[in-house]
Amino acid sequence: xxxxxxxxxxxxxxxxxxxxxxxxxxxxxxxxxxxxxxxxxxxxxxxxxxxxxxxxxxxxxxxxxxxxxxxxxxxxxxxxxxxxxxxxxxxxxxxxxxxxxxxxxxxxxxxxxxxxxxxxxxxxxxxxxxxxxxxxxxxxxxxxxxxxxxxxxxxxxxxxxxxxxxxxxxxxxxxxxxxxxxxxxxxxxxxxxxxxxxxxxxxxxxxxxxxxxxxxxxxxxxxxxxxxxxxxxxxxxxxxxxxxxxxxxxxxxxxxxxxxxxxxxxxxxxxxxxxxxxxxxxxxxxxxxxxxxxxxxxxxxxxxxxxxxxxxxxxxxxxxxxxxxxxxxxxxx
Numbered sequence: 001x002x003x004x005x006x007x008x009x010x011x012x013x014x015x016x017x018x019x020x021x022x023x024x025x026x027x028x029x030x031x032x033x034x035x036x037x038x039x040x041x042x043x044x045x046x047x048x049x050x051x052x053x054x055x056x057x058x059x060x061x062x063x064x065x066x067x068x069x070x071x072x073x074x075x076x077x078x079x080x081x082x083x084x085x086x087x088x089x090x091x092x093x094x095x096x097x098x099x100x101x102x103x104x105x106x107x108x109x110x111x112x113x114x115x116x117x118x119x120x121x122x123x124x125x126x127x128x129x130x131x132x133x134x135x136x137x138x139x140x141x142x143x144x145x146x147x148x149x150x151x152x153x154x155x156x157x158x159x160x161x162x163x164x165x166x167x168x169x170x171x172x173x174x175x176x177x178x179x180x181x182x183x184x185x186x187x188x189x190x191x192x193x194x195x196x197x198x199x200x201x202x203x204x205x206x207x208x209x210x211x212x213x214x215x216x217x218x219x220x221x222x223x224x225x226x227x228x229x230x231x232x233x234x235x236x237x238x239x240x241x242x243x244x245x246x247x248x249x250x251x252x253x254x255x256x257x258x259x260x261x262x263x264x265x266x267x268x269x270x271x272x273x274x275x276x277x278x279x280x281x282x283x284x285x286x287x288x289x290x291x292x293x294x295x296x297x298x299x300x301x302x303x304x305x306x307x308x309x310x311x312x313x314x315x316x317x318x319x320x321x322x323x324x325x326x327x328x329x330x331x332x333x
Contacts, residue, residue, distance in 0.1 A: 007062050007064060008062075009059060009062065014166075017052065017055055018051070019052040026064070032064035032152060037050060038051065040237065042060075042063070042065040045060055048187045051117075055212070058167060059164055081127060081130060082206065084120050089131035097153065098301045101294070103158065104152070105288070107151070107155040107210065108151055109306065110150065110151040111280070112148065114146055129141075131310055136158060141160070143157050144167070144170045144243075147283075149280065151285065152284045153287060154285070162294070166293055169290040174290055175288060175290035176289045176290065176327055177239065177287070177290070178238075178324070179240070179284060179286060180284045181259050182236075182260040182312055182313075183255075185233070185256060186231050187223070188256075190225045194221045194223065194251045194255070195218070195219075196219060197218050198245070199215045199217065209246045210250065220240070220241040220283075221251045223237070223238045228253055232272060233316055234257060237286075249262050249264070249265045252265070261279050262283070274301060276315070277315055282309050286302060286304055286326060300327075305320070
């Protein structure tokens with residue numbers, strides 16, 4: 001039997017789930033054994049009990065208990081990354097909104113996953129980060145995520161230290177995030193706060209969240225209606241104060257106004273027939289504001305709308321100037 005190990009979470013493991021971290025580094029440890037370790041508290045992260053779906057951060061320490069004879073794992077060798085083709089590399093570089101010695105900000109296109117998952121293969125941002133090394137030997141590091149079908153500001157750290165500080169800002173809520181969405185219908189209230197806990201629904205139909213007062217984790221979103229078009233659609237500005245999976249999508253559905261194109265949470269009601277409006281999801285991470293990892297001064301990055309949302313804005317007669325500067329609507333909240 002092996003001895004207890006305490007391993008540090010490295011740069012390439014930022015934001016990975018704990019169970020996937022074990023699969024990557026200890027492939028011979030089966031799911032059943034890992035669940036037993038977690039249930040009995042033998043696996044710990046920074047000295048605390050952990051769950052299989054907990055996401056890890058750079059610098060955290062994972063306690064790995066002794067492994068029975070015959071199951072002693074060997075750390076998995078890092079897979080060689082396939083080269084990034086020039087077309088993809090050019091697309092990523094063209095998406096850079098801001099870059100300095102510590103930070104890269106991308107305008108992530110809708111329809112591209114941030115990390116690998118079911119059906120993603122090697123077609124995701126994390127697999128292509130070598131294209132954004134520029135003058136560095138090391139690739140930049142992810143510090144937060146956006147849904148595959150959400151466009152907008154995605155931040156990367158250009159060093160382990162910068163990535164750790166950026167990730168800490170998102171975790172501590174020092175980072176503020178402004179989203180724009182087009183929704184079907186108009187909320188009853190022009191401005192307000194949604195405070196509705198969310199939990200993952202059981203089943204195998206893909207990850208989906210629902211309001212659950214008993215088991216859910218607190219989820220808070222501030223919203224306001226910037227404009228509406230004949231009560232058929234509305235333009236919302238939203239600021240999530242927590243970071244739950246699919247939070248904005250679930251909260252918009254709760255308002256009775258699903259995000260345009262979000263069939264997962266709105267079903268057929270998430271589409272407006274007969275208009276020619278794109279069926280893609282209309283959710284955009286408009287801006288992020290947080291302390292710069294080196295200077296501590298405010299860094300704010302904004303992203304222009306993707307083509308499909310810009311065309312929908314034009315169709316409904318919405319003027320981007322109506323929103324004003326990001327983060328001003330909820331300053332007093």
